[in-house]
Amino acid sequence: xxxxxxxxxxxxxxxxxxxxxxxxxxxxxxxxxxxxxxxxxxxxxxxxxxxxxxxxxxxxxxxxxxxxxxxxxxxxxxxxxxxxxxxxxxxxxxxxxxxxxxxxxxxxxxxxxxxxxxxxxxxxxxxxxxxxxxxxxxxxxxxxxxxxxxxxxxxxxxxxxxxxxxxxxxxxxxxxxxxxxxxxxxxxxxxxxxxxxxxxxxxxxxxxxxxxxxxxxxxxxxxxxxxxxxxxxxxxxxxxxxxxxxxxxxxxxxxxxxxxxxxxxxxxxxxxxxxxxxxxxxxxxxxxxxxxxxxxxxxxxxxxxxxxxxxxxxxxxxxxxxxxxxxxxxxxxxxxxxxxxxxxxxxxxxxxxxxxxxxxxxxxxxxxxxxxxxxxxxxxxxxxxxxxxxxxxxxxxxxxxxxxxxxxxxxxxxxxxxxxxxxxxxxxxxxxxxxxxxxxxxxxxxxxxxxxxxxxxxxxxxxxxxxxxxxxxxxxxxxxxxxxxxxxxxxxxxxxxxxxxxxxxxxxx
Amino acid sequence: xxxxxxxxxxxxxxxxxxxxxxxxxxxxxxxxxxxxxxxxxxxxxxxxxxxxxxxxxxxxxxxxxxxxxxxxxxxxxxxxxxxxxxxxxxxxxxxxxxxxxxxxxxxxxxxxxxxxxxxxxxxxxxxxxxxxxxxxxxxxxxxxxxxxxxxxxxxxxxxxxxxxxxxxxxxxxxxxxxxxxxxxxxxxxxxxxxxxxxxxxxxxxxxxxxxxxxxxxxxxxxxxxxxxxxxxxxxxxxxxxxxxxxxxxxxxxxxxxxxxxxxxxxxxxxxxxxxxxxxxxxxxxxxxxxxxxxxxxxxxxxxxxxxxxxxxxxxxxxxxxxxxxxxxxxxxxxxx
Numbered sequence: 001x002x003x004x005x006x007x008x009x010x011x012x013x014x015x016x017x018x019x020x021x022x023x024x025x026x027x028x029x030x031x032x033x034x035x036x037x038x039x040x041x042x043x044x045x046x047x048x049x050x051x052x053x054x055x056x057x058x059x060x061x062x063x064x065x066x067x068x069x070x071x072x073x074x075x076x077x078x079x080x081x082x083x084x085x086x087x088x089x090x091x092x093x094x095x096x097x098x099x100x101x102x103x104x105x106x107x108x109x110x111x112x113x114x115x116x117x118x119x120x121x122x123x124x125x126x127x128x129x130x131x132x133x134x135x136x137x138x139x140x141x142x143x144x145x146x147x148x149x150x151x152x153x154x155x156x157x158x159x160x161x162x163x164x165x166x167x168x169x170x171x172x173x174x175x176x177x178x179x180x181x182x183x184x185x186x187x188x189x190x191x192x193x194x195x196x197x198x199x200x201x202x203x204x205x206x207x208x209x210x211x212x213x214x215x216x217x218x219x220x221x222x223x224x225x226x227x228x229x230x231x232x233x234x235x236x237x238x239x240x241x242x243x244x245x246x247x248x249x250x251x252x253x254x255x256x257x258x259x260x261x262x263x264x265x266x267x268x269x270x271x272x273x274x275x276x277x278x279x280x281x282x283x284x285x286x287x288x289x290x291x292x293x294x295x296x297x298x299x300x301x302x303x304x305x306x307x308x309x310x311x312x313x314x315x316x317x318x319x320x321x322x323x324x325x326x327x328x329x330x331x332x333x334x335x336x337x338x339x340x341x342x343x344x345x346x347x348x349x350x351x352x353x354x355x356x357x358x359x360x361x362x363x364x365x366x367x368x369x370x371x372x373x374x375x376x377x378x379x380x381x382x383x384x385x386x387x388x389x390x391x392x393x394x395x396x397x398x399x400x401x402x403x404x405x406x407x408x409x410x411x412x413x414x415x416x417x418x419x420x421x422x423x424x425x426x427x428x429x430x431x432x433x434x435x436x437x438x439x440x441x442x443x444x445x446x447x448x449x450x451x452x453x454x455x456x457x458x459x460x461x462x463x464x465x466x467x468x469x470x471x472x473x474x475x476x477x478x479x480x481x482x483x484x485x486x487x488x489x490x491x492x493x494x495x496x497x498x499x500x501x502x503x504x505x506x507x508x509x
Numbered sequence: 510x511x512x513x514x515x516x517x518x519x520x521x522x523x524x525x526x527x528x529x530x531x532x533x534x535x536x537x538x539x540x541x542x543x544x545x546x547x548x549x550x551x552x553x554x555x556x557x558x559x560x561x562x563x564x565x566x567x568x569x570x571x572x573x574x575x576x577x578x579x580x581x582x583x584x585x586x587x588x589x590x591x592x593x594x595x596x597x598x599x600x601x602x603x604x605x606x607x608x609x610x611x612x613x614x615x616x617x618x619x620x621x622x623x624x625x626x627x628x629x630x631x632x633x634x635x636x637x638x639x640x641x642x643x644x645x646x647x648x649x650x651x652x653x654x655x656x657x658x659x660x661x662x663x664x665x666x667x668x669x670x671x672x673x674x675x676x677x678x679x680x681x682x683x684x685x686x687x688x689x690x691x692x693x694x695x696x697x698x699x700x701x702x703x704x705x706x707x708x709x710x711x712x713x714x715x716x717x718x719x720x721x722x723x724x725x726x727x728x729x730x731x732x733x734x735x736x737x738x739x740x741x742x743x744x745x746x747x748x749x750x751x752x753x754x755x756x757x758x759x760x761x762x763x764x765x766x767x768x769x770x771x772x773x774x775x776x777x778x779x780x781x782x783x784x785x786x787x788x789x790x791x792x793x794x795x796x797x798x799x800x801x802x803x804x805x806x807x808x809x810x811x812x813x814x815x816x817x818x819x820x821x822x823x824x825x826x827x828x829x830x831x832x833x834x835x836x837x838x839x840x841x842x843x844x845x
Binding site for chain 2: 010011014016017172244248254255256257259330332334335336337338339357360361362366367369370371372373374375376378379382383384385386388389405406409412414417418419420421422423425427428431
């Protein structure tokens, strides 16, 4: 059996109701330029970019308005032409609900582009291309928001053999990648060819769950028989879209938490990210928009193609508003997403899906019972951990034990909580234990630094004391060896001299 | 509590549901018991369940725990039922009450209640009864084909007053017990006719009950309440161990099928050792645990002082669970 047919099934996982069909009935709707765009500066993993514009400036579509700060950072561009209205702290999509710096643009509705230049990457070379990509603003659009130029540059230290395109989209409700594959399949395949060449990979495997037959058919239309690009259908088991789980499903390599896929000659990109890279290289268009699923408890769940900075509230209004009013929204999927503190926020690069909470998501949680060690969680854990033991250690603050049972390998996918007969919020316990351990490590590091400084101070004081003692001893030695009376006489002569000088001065007066 | 953090969806078989499935799985076995031994079993079950629920209620009140939440989890009912099914159907009511009280109060709640008991509660209750009242606990009734005259009224009499003459007239030791005595006295035994009762009749009854528990076990496996590891390992191990001894000397050791089909072997395989709280959690650990129980069951049955070794074997292996679990940790994804 060829590799493309064989599936390496990982342990456990869950078969949740996908609820994907509710948002795939209608095609992706392209949203018109809104009256106001709010662009948070923090939309990715890494340093906050440096602002390059002033309030009142006129910017063109695609113009750099914040530049990547260092290598682990991403730029931000004006999604359309218009005026910079303000730079201020506003709400951003973050579980904390705290405001952060945003650039506010008032579009002039002319949608005037900057001069777009396609990149002849073969001519300028890969290094220069990656430097250009640093300010393309492209980050992983699957939700992780890791700057893409870093991943594209990964082949400099490790030879990349295989490019895996993550089209699994395993979380329930989310359909933005599915819709993108259905509607932009040709562009996707072109993008894959480009990224494969950029990485110098020999082959590409598109990993797609079997619940997206329409998307798969569209992709297959553009795949040639003998192409190095192949689509591999994986079963619908959450979390098949987790990078390391998908790699295992596809080629049977288990990559542990501490190692990266590139060390095994594999690099992975999400489908939306591939298209963003393609549009940047081919047309010189930076990352300005994305497809986003607005779904759940709404009258018209749908996918939208929107400019970054568009108001989320408007999109929810456009989707007909909530059926059951509960004013609760989840960003991301129901398994790993987070509750939005407010919908007065704008669409960012990480926003792949917003779910208007259904009744069962917000209903009062059943009182948890004690763990009965049924090990259903261990059966469901895709990382093959022993969640019941980790729970016990986390609950009783035995953090060292938890760490030795590989707590930090936990990907917080939520499968254990999903199947727990005792309704124990297991993932919350692991998050708690992890943050406690991290806090303790920081504390320990600080204490180590303080101790080092103290040790140094003690050493310095000792040294100074020793030096002083040495100096005194030396002086003593000198004074004792010399003629003491002679020394006194010298001093007396000096005093007499001074007295004479004073008397002289007084006489002059 | 409002669900503030992911995951926001859940689909789990609740503890109550798990316990209900276990009860459902016990049903064929219970029906077989009634069919073969009369309604004494039903009386035992009823009194055990009532005692368990009442005891649980008061203990929860004393311990200041939410009564409704814990009493509806169903674990007390399951423990009491397993105990009742292990006790001979001609045992008087106070035997059941004492055993159940021990199961719920000492073995379960004194160790911390649901999820915290180190030992299998039903087996602790059983062991206490076996040590305290050995004569009652080892007398099983003859199957109904031999006690047609032992009517419901008489069963009630035994149940409420433990009338000794009546018990003696309808009871017998199990073949395991009989043969052990014979070996102990260095007498030859006749497998076809034990203690005035044809072994075939005993075996037929045992096989019917065993198969009924097997059906229940398959049901639980199909409903994913249990995995194959514990029951299958236990049964295969017992089969292998008893076969080895039987092949060495078939005049002193019972054939393997008697070990498999008597003394509640199947009940133990599917319902007793599968108690998750007091058992191991890792797949490999389950295999070690089940093998250990099988070995001890055989050794106690054949060489020990008691006719039946399941309770002691399970309790002993319960002690080893933390060690077994820590030594059988599966490899984490990607770890060498």
